[in-house]
Amino acid sequence: MANTPYPESYYAASANAVPPRPALQGEVETDVCVIGAGYTGLSSALFLLENGFRVVVLEAAKVGFGASGRNGGQIVNSYSRDIDVIERSVGPKQAQLLGEMAFEGGRIIRERVAKYNIQCDLKDGGVFAAITAKQMGHLESQKRLWERFGHTQLELMDQPRIREVVGCDQYVGGMLDMSGGHIHPLNLALGEAAAVESLGGTIYEQSPAVRIERGANPVVHTPQGKVRAKFIIVAGNAYLGNLVPELAAKSMPCGTQVITTEPLGDALANSLLPRDYCVEDCNYLLDYYRLTGDKRLIFGGGVVYGARDPANIEAIIRPKMLKAFPQLKDVKIDYAWTGNFLLTLSRLPQVGRLGDNIYYSQGCSGHGVTYTHLAGKVLAEALRGQAERFDAFADLPHYPFPGGQLLRTPFAALGAWYYGLRDKLGF
Structure with a gap:
């Protein structure tokens, strides 16, 4: 067997x-x-x-x-x-x-x-990082929404405050959820x-x-x-x-890609994420990252519709990591893999x-x-x-993907391309 x-x-x-x-x-x-x-x-x-x-x-x-x-x-x-x-x-x-x-x-x-x-x-603590003022406005609304349902472990962060917890200069602000974590x-x-x-x-x-x-x-x-x-x-x-x-x-397997660096050492790791929180940005096709217990950076993002395994995962994800942390340009990637999650139309x-x-x-x-x-x-x-x-x-309510199983992948990929374009244009 x-x-x-x-x-x-x-x-x-x-x-x-x-x-x-x-x-x-x-x-x-x-x-x-x-x-x-x-x-x-x-x-x-x-x-x-x-x-x-x-x-x-x-x-x-x-x-x-x-x-x-x-x-x-x-x-x-x-x-x-x-x-x-x-x-x-x-x-x-x-x-x-x-x-x-x-x-x-x-x-x-x-x-x-x-x-x-x-x-x-x-570890406790998760950060939602806003790249644009519009995303920051969404986080402000999200905080009010979650508090309406009794979730109060939230802090809105302006640009100086988020820089205290994430060593990355591309964020205008964010929201910290201390009931999040990794x-x-x-x-x-x-x-x-x-x-x-x-x-x-x-x-x-x-x-x-x-x-x-x-x-x-x-x-x-x-x-x-x-x-x-x-x-x-x-x-x-x-x-x-x-x-x-x-x-x-009514569902479709999709792949997401993840890379892990070599151990960074305490000083470099702490300069990236001083409080050891995990982070995800607010884009539709979002990036996410965190430190491991042995001070590596795990960085993931991207979606492959239909759950194919990309030929070169590092080539897809490493540029995203370097955009957030250019200081890692000489750091070796020790692991790269893909895993599937199940997407529904809703x-x-x-x-x-x-x-x-x-x-x-x-x-x-x-x-x-x-x-x-x-x-x-x-x-x-x-x-x-x-x-x-x-x-x-x-x-x-749940509905089948348009076009059935044959066309669900290209339709979903087209939708992702549209939202990815919106992210890039700041809409």
């Missing part, structure tokens, strides 16, 4: 040591079968186990193989479309409930890290997997779900085994493939149920680190019969 290792990345190279996990052989029975050992699946499994369910997790490769172990490592609140956009779409009542949940994912991460002693380089994302996933096992859950790696036998007692088939369950949670996101065809039409997550016993959450649209942890709690609540918060997500 094929053995799929982690792709080469800084995260894989610096991952905490974990024991090997077997592939599923034969037949097992459980209350809930979770498909996918990324954040959504692991968060779901943890909440279910804490509430007395028996849980089996199937992972096609290794824990955190997908976006959960390759992302920028930033804890960013809310959703890829903010609460005001949601409110215009669904009305104030549903938006109120979704707004109350918008800041919960980060709290769940911190609770997990503390409760299960997860070593993942957790982590080593793969080590977070590995720590959560260990927590799942500590509570009696079972994780099988190298065990892709190849078929779901639907019905009153669904069965998930793998190449060498099967899981009989009362419920199934589908948490494959951009790596689900066509396992559930009705979920593929850029809001898709949550729902197929029949009576197959639940899913997908389509974080590049905003998944916090949302996936919330999703696990919401899915677990629904399986316990508490569906109000689940229904608030499930009732969000």
